[in-house]
Amino acid sequence: MARDPDTIEREIQQARDALATTLDELSVKADPKRFVEAGKSTVRDKLSDPRVRYALIGVGALVTVAVVRKLFK
Incomplete structure (x- = not known):
């Protein structure tokens, strides 16, 4: 038909x-811009948590101490 x-x-x-x-x-x-903005938002949310922020500061301090000790040893 x-x-x-x-x-x-x-x-x-x-x-x-x-x-x-x-x-x-x-x-x-x-849209890649949308993914970037979502990623930024997620990172900001994680870093606003004091536990995460202070843990990262502590790790940074330990790495700094280790590098300084290695340089002056």
């Missing part, structure tokens, strides 16, 4: 529109 060419053309246009919408949504979701 043959279909009407106008119906086929209308279905093709609907499929194109749906595909264009999907591609637009994917381009927004896959």
